[in-house]
Amino acid sequence: MHPTNKSAPLPHTRPVVPWNKGRFVGPKPPLKPKQVWAIRLFLQREQRVRDLAMFDLAVDSKLRGCDLVKLKIGEVVVNAGARQRATVVQQKTGKPVQFELTEQTRDSLIAWLEVRGGSLDEFVFPSRVDCDGHVSTRQYARLVGEWVGATGLSPSAYGTHSLRRTKVALIYKRTGNLRAVQILLGHTKLESTVRYLGVDAEDALTLSEATEI
Structure with a gap:
């Protein structure tokens, strides 16, 4: 019978590295107006007609990526021109949501469809x-990463939801109207909109301080 070697070293184990080390964790922030225009100028300069139309539609529509990539031509075009307003049934909720197409978006959309x-x-x-x-949602996410990276932003800090949040964040900042934002995002509950925008007590107090009776 061999004696037990109590002093034998333990097997080498690697230090545990958190899965999110060095990654941006949490809600992706919206783009600021100057960042929106920086991306537009990049796409225009590179003559990426499809990508410009996709970017503009993403910002205006405020759609989730799964709904944006499934848009059909008939949903955004009528009588050979781009619609000023469109309606899409959301995949997640099964309920319709309306959105506007600004002149910038209508122009870039028609330019793309003339090629497409x-x-x-x-x-x-x-x-x-x-x-x-x-186009798959994965490809759409990859494109968003390219766009923001090309303008000096961190692709890990911004994503497809940044585009979805961009316009509503600006609307909320200017008006404080959560109900309007809820309708535009197609949320069924106001609480979802509050969480999505990251509205907190500081926001509420700031709005209250700016209101005099």
């Missing part, structure tokens, strides 16, 4: 690998 072609029942942003499919 297609019928009203086809996707605005078709897949380049599946002739019957649309």
Whole structure:
């Protein structure tokens, strides 16, 4: 019988590294107006017609990525021109949400569709690998990373929800109207809008201080 070696070293173990070390964790912040224009100028300069239309639509529509990539031409175009307002049924809630298309977005959308072609029942942003499919949400997220990175922003700090938040964050800042933001985002509960915007007591007090009776 061999004696037990109580002094044998323990197996080497690697130090545990947190999965989120060095990563941006939490809600992605909205883009500021100057950042929106920096991305637009980059896409215009690079003549990325499709990407400019996608970016403008993302900001105006405030849609989730899964709804944006599934947009069909007939949902945003009427009588050979871009609609000023459109309605989309959300995949997550199954409920319709309306959004506006500004002149900037209408122009970039039509410029893309003149290149893209297609019928009203086809996707605005078709897949380049599946002739019957649309751009995937993964590809959309990758493109957003390219856009923000090209303008000096950190791709890890901004994402597709940054584009969804951009316009409503500005609306809330200017008006304090949470109900309007709730409608624009298509949220069923106001509490969801509060969490989504990150509204806290400081915001409420700031709005209250700016209101005199």
